[in-house]
Amino acid sequence: MNKKLKFGALACAITLTLAGCSQSSNTTHVIAEQNSPAQTIKTYSAKTFFDTTSIMGSSFSPSGDKVLVSSDESGIYSLYEVDVKTGSKTRLTNFEDSTYPVRYFPNDERVLFTKDSGGNERYHVYVREVDGSIKDLTPGDETRAGFAGFTKDGSQFFITSNQRDAKFMDLYRVDSKTYEVSPVYKNEQGLDVGAISPDGRFIALSKNNTNKDSDTYILDTYKKTLKPQLISKHDTPAQYTPDTFSADGKYLYYSTDAKGQFSQVWRYELATDKHTPALEDEWDVTFIYFSKSGRYQVSGVNADASTKVTVQDTKTGKNITMPKLPAGNLRSVNFSSDEKTMAFYLNSDTSPSNLFVWQVGTNNAKQLTNTLSKDIEQSDLVESTIVRFKSFDGLEVPGVLYKPKQASSTNKVPALVWVHGGPGGQSRTGYRAMLQHLVNHGYAVFAVNNRGSSGYGKTFFHLDDKKHGTDDLQDIVYGKKHLQSLDWVDVDKIGIIGGSYGGFMTAAALAFEPEEFKVGINIFGVTNWVRTLNSIPPWWETFKKALYDEMGDPATDGERHRAISPLFHAKNITKPLMVIQGANDPRVLQVESDELVAAVKANGVPVEYVLFEDEGHGFTKKENRISASNAYLNFLDTYLK
Numbered sequence: 001m002n003k004k005l006k007f008g009a010l011a012c013a014i015t016l017t018l019a020g021c022s023q024s025s026n027t028t029h030v031i032a033e034q035n036s037p038a039q040t041i042k043t044y045s046a047k048t049f050f051d052t053t054s055i056m057g058s059s060f061s062p063s064g065d066k067v068l069v070s071s072d073e074s075g076i077y078s079l080y081e082v083d084v085k086t087g088s089k090t091r092l093t094n095f096e097d098s099t100y101p102v103r104y105f106p107n108d109e110r111v112l113f114t115k116d117s118g119g120n121e122r123y124h125v126y127v128r129e130v131d132g133s134i135k136d137l138t139p140g141d142e143t144r145a146g147f148a149g150f151t152k153d154g155s156q157f158f159i160t161s162n163q164r165d166a167k168f169m170d171l172y173r174v175d176s177k178t179y180e181v182s183p184v185y186k187n188e189q190g191l192d193v194g195a196i197s198p199d200g201r202f203i204a205l206s207k208n209n210t211n212k213d214s215d216t217y218i219l220d221t222y223k224k225t226l227k228p229q230l231i232s233k234h235d236t237p238a239q240y241t242p243d244t245f246s247a248d249g250k251y252l253y254y255s256t257d258a259k260g261q262f263s264q265v266w267r268y269e270l271a272t273d274k275h276t277p278a279l280e281d282e283w284d285v286t287f288i289y290f291s292k293s294g295r296y297q298v299s300g301v302n303a304d305a306s307t308k309v310t311v312q313d314t315k316t317g318k319n320i321t322m323p324k325l326p327a328g329n330l331r332s333v334n335f336s337s338d339e340k341t342m343a344f345y346l347n348s349d350t351s352p353s354n355l356f357v358w359q360v361g362t363n364n365a366k367q368l369t370n371t372l373s374k375d376i377e378q379s380d381l382v383e384s385t386i387v388r389f390k391s392f393d394g395l396e397v398p399g400v401l402y403k404p405k406q407a408s409s410t411n412k413v414p415a416l417v418w419v420h421g422g423p424g425g426q427s428r429t430g431y432r433a434m435l436q437h438l439v440n441h442g443y444a445v446f447a448v449n450n451r452g453s454s455g456y457g458k459t460f461f462h463l464d465d466k467k468h469g470t471d472d473l474q475d476i477v478y479g480k481k482h483l484q485s486l487d488w489v490d491v492d493k494i495g496i497i498g499g500s501y502g503g504f505m506t507a508a509a510l511a512f513e514p515e516e517f518k519v520g521i522n523i524f525g526v527t528n529w530v531r532t533l534n535s536i537p538p539w540w541e542t543f544k545k546a547l548y549d550e551m552g553d554p555a556t557d558g559e560r561h562r563a564i565s566p567l568f569h570a571k572n573i574t575k576p577l578m579v580i581q582g583a584n585d586p587r588v589l590q591v592e593s594d595e596l597v598a599a600v601k602a603n604g605v606p607v608e609y610v611l612f613e614d615e616g617h618g619f620t621k622k623e624n625r626i627s628a629s630n631a632y633l634n635f636l637d638t639y640l641k
Contacts, residue, residue, distance in 0.1 A: 041405050042380050043440050044373075046629035049433040050622050051373035052352050056332070057101035058343040061109055064336035067343050067368070068101045068111060069355065075622045079113055079128070084341070084357050087368040092128055098620040099126075102147045105176060106154030106337070112147060118584040119616020121537065125159050127179070137179060142166060144539050150176075152198035152247075152292075158184070160193055167541035169193065171203065184221060190542045191217060191228060194242030197249040202270065203228075204242035204252050208542060211549035212462060213237040216254050218270065231268055231275075234258055239458075243287065247294030253278060255285065261457035265299070284455060291335040296320070298333045302455045304386055305400055305428045309333060311342075323358060323365050326351070329430070349402075350381035352431040380405070382439045384429055387446070389482040392474045395463070398456065399479060400427050400447040402439045407488040414490050414640050415444035415483045417476055417517070419498030419505040423468060423550060426455045437629050443636060446483055450475035450505075466552050469508045469564035476505060477516050492518075495640050497632070499523035500587075500617070507566035507596065510573045519639045521578045521632055524585055524617060527592045528568070529561035530554065537586050567592060570599035576606040576639040580628055582615030608635055 054077070057069040066081040071089070077098035080089040093099045095115060102112035102125070111128040124138045125145050138145035138161050148158035148171065155176050160169040164186070171185040171193050184203070185193070191205040194216070203219040205228050217228035231252075232240035238258035243265060245252055252268045265279040265288050279285045281301045288299045297312040309330040311320050322330075328346035331353060335342055342360055345353040352372055358365035372378060387401045407413040416438065420427045427447030435445055449456065450472040452464025464472040476496065484491040496517040498506045503525015510520045526532050533554040536544065552560055562568055577600050579593050597609045610631050612624045619625050 046626045049437045050626045053371040058332040058334040059103035060336040061104050070101045120584050121586050149196045151200045166538040195244050197245040208546040211546040214239050216240040216242050244289045257458050291339050347430050349383045350378050391478045397475050398449045402445040404442050406442045409487045412490040413442050414493035417479050417496045418447040419502030421500030423501050426453045448479035495519040497521040511566040511569040514572050519576045523580045526588050527566045527596045529565045573600045578608045578635045580610045583613045584616040587617050
């Protein structure tokens, strides 16, 4: 499966506290089309949009009567257990930093979860005991760890950790009763753990060779040599990535793009070394996994920026028929241990994820959450459309377009080109409070999936290799030209906004195409590739070769990195700029945005700089997300609208 790095984040010497920023109140506007009846548009404040609850996680308790989730209803992500019958929630954690669910233990109601410190991405694995006490299973200020799975009987589980060497994630086995930790695999070859068989015997490992080529290995822990066996021999570059083992441990399922433009899932039989196709589609098959006994197979396809989930009954070979549900896409499907109950989420452009449970085979599912703010009418929100346009060289480029309800040929609206993270990310359908807030206030948003985006085949995916800030930037410029072709867009009021790699593209657009966009909002974006590529976190070591194939090796491509870095061309920036940053971001150092802001201010250009001292690469605290959204809107109302 194609994978690219999600970059981003700066930080700031100038701290601006936005807690007191003005918030637009909920108001109603009447828009009249010429010769048409007036349409009432209600607009909502950022606070109202973020009164919406974000929720994740769908692990059942052993008895199946509760579901473990993480919810930000308190203002920060905390663990809760949700009663399957009543939907009532009990809070389990209360930290200053966000906590994310892993799962219940298979045989009791202890809980595993992960947490970092202030957004530094050094995640630890914790256990919450039944009595509420909490133990850090992976202590150490420099430690980064992750959960890798339970054995089928629940007596042991696996974690990965870089405690031995900051660059590499080793595999450890943990006794479920005593928490005694035993080493399983010392990662000295740059192989990452991808999947573990249910009995714990076989470990599937992956290795990034280049950004177009990777391999899958099998390690038999019963053999004294502990030598991984290559199972993905191939002659031409292709990606081979382990997904999961079958419930009986006889097969490994892996993803590969060796057979065409899109990723397929294949099955490897350990006893015979036989490879057979398992799943293919006209788009990337992005995941596959199984319920505990293997009765149900869950798979997903990235179909034109939306995930389509299928659940198959492996006894019959047929897809199960879901009950009638609200509009939306399924996410995070999970089964109780007896496989009689399914938990899942539904998400759409106009509805954040809501948790459902369903007694398999019955006529109705039960909705356990209502996450959209009670003060928002769902009909006031905007459904996106998938749009394609021709770029500078004739390449067809897709995007996700949001048209404000206020927009018409007689009421033209300002617009923004949104650039996703990456390189290699993808703008997708689904609810985003920040985007809906901007659209609700009359800003069109066109989320362009420029060349190099995932989801559109491996050729499209690699078109930006070592062409960052040039060809992919032209796709963004031509996305702007597409907006100008729409009769409901104000052609003279188009800005650019993006996060992470999209923040880089925002700054690059203002530096290298200074007359194209009226304003730019850079959300924790790279501005100095020379520095960034020389200061990547140590735990990216196994991905570094693929990253350099994508971006260029700083040892040999420094001149090009300097040429595409907005910081070194900041004298060209003449349009208003906003920079948003988390101070603890480990990916892009604070000094980059410090320097960019100073350089652009020296041009006499309006610059607004917002720093969150308690965030990293992305904002997990609701108060900060509200402040950021208010900042975006105030900036745009001042300099674009």
